[in-house]
Amino acid sequence: MYTLSASPHIHSNLSVKKIMWDVIIALVPALGMGIYFFGTQVLYPVVISIFTALITEAIISKIRGHKTISNGSGIVTGLLLAMIIPPGVPLWLPAVGTACAIILGKEVFGGLGRNIFNPALIGRAILVASWPGFMTTWLAPQPGWFRRIDAETCATPLAIVKLNLVQELPSHWSLFVGNVGGCIGETSAFALLLGAIFLFIRKRISWHTPVSYIGCVALLSWIFGRNGLFTGDALFSMLSGGLILGAFFMATDYVTTPITPKGKIIFGLGAGIIVVLIRLKGGYPEGVCYSILLMNAVTPLIDRWKWTIPKKFGKINA
Amino acid sequence: MNSSFHGGIHPEDFKNSTNTKKILNLLPPKKAIIPLQQHTGAVCKPLVNIGDIVKVGQKIGDAQAFISAPVHATISGKVVDISLMPHPLGTKVLSIIIESDEADTWAIEETKRDWKTLGSEQIKHIVREAGVVGLGGAMFPLHVKLSPPKNKKIDTYILNGAECEPFLTADHRLMLEYAKQVVIGLKILMKATGVKKGIIGIEQNKPDALKKITDEINKESDTDVDIMALKVKYPQGAEKQLIKALLKREVPSGGLPMDVGVIVSNVGTSFAVYESVVERKPLVERIVTVTGGGIRNPQNLRVRIGTPFSNLIEACEGVKEEIGKIIMGGPMMGIAQHTADVPVIKGTSGILVQTKDEICDELEKCCIRCGNCSSVCPMKILPNVITNSIKNDRFEHAKEYGLLDCMECGACTYVCPARIPIVQYIKYGKTQLRKF
Numbered sequence: 001m002y003t004l005s006a007s008p009h010i011h012s013n014l015s016v017k018k019i020m021w022d023v024i025i026a027l028v029p030a031l032g033m034g035i036y037f038f039g040t041q042v043l044y045p046v047v048i049s050i051f052t053a054l055i056t057e058a059i060i061s062k063i064r065g066h067k068t069i070s071n072g073s074g075i076v077t078g079l080l081l082a083m084i085i086p087p088g089v090p091l092w093l094p095a096v097g098t099a100c101a102i103i104l105g106k107e108v109f110g111g112l113g114r115n116i117f118n119p120a121l122i123g124r125a126i127l128v129a130s131w132p133g134f135m136t137t138w139l140a141p142q143p144g145w146f147r148r149i150d151a152e153t154c155a156t157p158l159a160i161v162k163l164n165l166v167q168e169l170p171s172h173w174s175l176f177v178g179n180v181g182g183c184i185g186e187t188s189a190f191a192l193l194l195g196a197i198f199l200f201i202r203k204r205i206s207w208h209t210p211v212s213y214i215g216c217v218a219l220l221s222w223i224f225g226r227n228g229l230f231t232g233d234a235l236f237s238m239l240s241g242g243l244i245l246g247a248f249f250m251a252t253d254y255v256t257t258p259i260t261p262k263g264k265i266i267f268g269l270g271a272g273i274i275v276v277l278i279r280l281k282g283g284y285p286e287g288v289c290y291s292i293l294l295m296n297a298v299t300p301l302i303d304r305w306k307w308t309i310p311k312k313f314g315k316i317n318a
Numbered sequence: 319m320n321s322s323f324h325g326g327i328h329p330e331d332f333k334n335s336t337n338t339k340k341i342l343n344l345l346p347p348k349k350a351i352i353p354l355q356q357h358t359g360a361v362c363k364p365l366v367n368i369g370d371i372v373k374v375g376q377k378i379g380d381a382q383a384f385i386s387a388p389v390h391a392t393i394s395g396k397v398v399d400i401s402l403m404p405h406p407l408g409t410k411v412l413s414i415i416i417e418s419d420e421a422d423t424w425a426i427e428e429t430k431r432d433w434k435t436l437g438s439e440q441i442k443h444i445v446r447e448a449g450v451v452g453l454g455g456a457m458f459p460l461h462v463k464l465s466p467p468k469n470k471k472i473d474t475y476i477l478n479g480a481e482c483e484p485f486l487t488a489d490h491r492l493m494l495e496y497a498k499q500v501v502i503g504l505k506i507l508m509k510a511t512g513v514k515k516g517i518i519g520i521e522q523n524k525p526d527a528l529k530k531i532t533d534e535i536n537k538e539s540d541t542d543v544d545i546m547a548l549k550v551k552y553p554q555g556a557e558k559q560l561i562k563a564l565l566k567r568e569v570p571s572g573g574l575p576m577d578v579g580v581i582v583s584n585v586g587t588s589f590a591v592y593e594s595v596v597e598r599k600p601l602v603e604r605i606v607t608v609t610g611g612g613i614r615n616p617q618n619l620r621v622r623i624g625t626p627f628s629n630l631i632e633a634c635e636g637v638k639e640e641i642g643k644i645i646m647g648g649p650m651m652g653i654a655q656h657t658a659d660v661p662v663i664k665g666t667s668g669i670l671v672q673t674k675d676e677i678c679d680e681l682e683k684c685c686i687r688c689g690n691c692s693s694v695c696p697m698k699i700l701p702n703v704i705t706n707s708i709k710n711d712r713f714e715h716a717k718e719y720g721l722l723d724c725m726e727c728g729a730c731t732y733v734c735p736a737r738i739p740i741v742q743y744i745k746y747g748k749t750q751l752r753k754f
Contacts, residue, residue: 002656003654005654007649007654007728008731008741009678011731015735112684254689259689259703260689260700313696313699315571
């Protein structure tokens with residue numbers, strides 16, 4: 001007897017694994033810039049995070065009796081988490097963060113596809129709440145390849161603004177290339193955009209969330225400037241902090257963000273508003289992590305909202 | 319002119335193995351299995367008994383119901399059995415089995431008929447008696463389609479020459495080798511329905527067919543038939559998508575083409591209409607593409623209906639290696655067969671043989687909500703939301719999200735990176751919804 005199964009009998013070669021590896025490849029330039037500015041020692045948290053992610057997944061797979069370790073999502077989570085912690089943290093920190101990301105961010109919900117929140121951001125949120133000291137101590141960037149850099153600290157551009165420090169703000173150019181204090185993988189807008197372009201070309205992400213998110217932050221930052229209405233520096237807001245990384249690599253996470261184009265735009269606008277609120281009125285200089293987590297929480301609602309659902313073929317005037 | 323619709327996919331078409339091969343006539347089989355149901359609608363009753371001698375083209379099964387189409391003997395010989403036989407649509411159907419006398423004697427008049435002298439009702443009667451059904455695969459009785467309710471004003475007759483399924487080339491070859499008959503068939507169909515405007519839609523990957531049909535139309539000065547090139551994508555040949563692409567009209571949800579003033583038929587149907595009306599030949603043969611990685615020498619064959627699949631595969635020098643799947647139709651919507659002993663029926667457009675390596679049998683994984691399914695969906699519904707609802711027994715919820723609008727083209731399942739058999743869930747959901 002021949003094999004019986006339902007149509008279609010052919011399949012595109014796209015797989016979850018392929019998608020995950022595209023994301024990993026897209027993150028490489030930003031990681032490279034992290035190494036360039038913060039020294040080769042940033043590779044330790046990266047390796048430890050990925051290793052912890054895989055070990056944690058393996059243990060949970062063993063307990064739950066399913067096989068998910070090979071799909072690459074653990075590597076993505078580990079890599080992303082390492083990219084959103086400061087360089088120079090003690091090495092147990094990324095390990096704890098990644099374990100929390102995998103266990104509390106993903107597996108408690110039932111694994112990849114069932115989690116509500118972005119796992120890497122859950123990991124970061126836990127780290128910020130538990131070890132705020134480590135999570136807000138930043139290395140000063142010192143450009144150069146293949147060397148360790150000494151632990152001279154600095155403030156992030158957003159902290160300078162938030163805390164009214166008597167320091168000169170970095171130029172837009174420095175922000176663009178990443179020559180500023182910040183998390184390992186978030187400082188270089190240029191390198192992140194390279195990765196984002198790759199994801200666009202591969203059709204892994206759409207423009208809706210990143211454009212509405214970044215656009216909303218830019219617009220609101222310009223309107224509500226520190227020296228009165230319409231005086232803000234939109235470009236500074238766009239390039240500083242984790243906005244670019246968050247907008248292209250976390251707010252576009254399939255599992256935790258809306259499916260439809262309209263839903264994606266609402267998600268971006270909502271996250272943008274929250275970022276600006278936190279930056280201007282909140283207790284943190286940066287708000288990307290919480291903005292995305294909060295919008296993750298309302299994603300199921302956005303998906304249920306009839307208005308976001310595309311008009312069906314043949315539903316004329318309905 | 320380059321017409322299209324929303325969504326769709328671009329699978330590799332694999333048409334190269336047969337699209338330059340002329341249609342070969344396959345000899346009538348030694349034994350023909352004629353299922354009494356080869357159409358949508360009421361099953362036919364046998365008109366012959368075991369032991370009867372029949373000629374080619376003789377009506378051997380018919381039903382009183384309006385939505386039904388008779389079946390004919392496709393070889394001459396003796397009726398040796400009338401019993402339940404495996405049917406390519408997956409069930410067992412009462413079938414008439416004829417053993418050949420090898421004489422191939424026909425039961426029809428040889429004189430040609432002048433279709434221009436025929437009236438609408440006469441044409442409808444002829445195509446009904448000839449057992450013509452939609453040959454694109456749906457097998458809807460043609461005479462029913464040609465008789466829309468009085469309140470539906472039909473203004474355009476569309477011939478579907480898209481042939482968007484990968485691998486299949488039967489319609490392509492038909493348009494090349496029988497362009498004239500296809501065009502005349504359309505004119506007969508237009509006369510039968512009183513429609514003034516005809517359009518033939520062909521995908522751009524068949525430039526030779528586009529040219530051939532255009533030449534044929536240009537020879538006739540009196541007709542109002544247009545030819546339109548269609549963008550190459552699947553499912554371009556789906557009725558509603560075709561109408562959208564050609565006329566920018568959207569068939570309402572739950573509606574039929576006639577709701578927007580259109581009737582759509584396949585080019586193969588048009589050819590069958592020509593043969594039945596002009597040449598007095600009932601539908602006893604059709605063109606089948608036999609292809610796929612498992613076939614040694616893929617071909618386009620003109621075969622008698624009722625010929626077992628195995629005869630066609632043999633005619634193509636058999637199979638290369640251990641085969642995995644035999645599919646009736648194309649790879650996107652075709653139906654897997656458990657045996658090669660099933661007969662060719664009126665809706666058999668192709669036989670696709672896959673090797674074991676070509677079968678995709680990866681396990682279903684969890685949906686990662688990538689949204690690829692909804693972005694390729696030609697009906698603009700949300701397949702993953704519907705699938706999740708079905709998995710949770712929420713069929714009414716699935717309906718709200720467009721369950722019943724799904725035409726099961728399989729584009730969503732083709733692109734799903736988690737290998738979720740979305741179409742299968744949707745089919746199940748539809749049957750569950752009908753229960754309540």
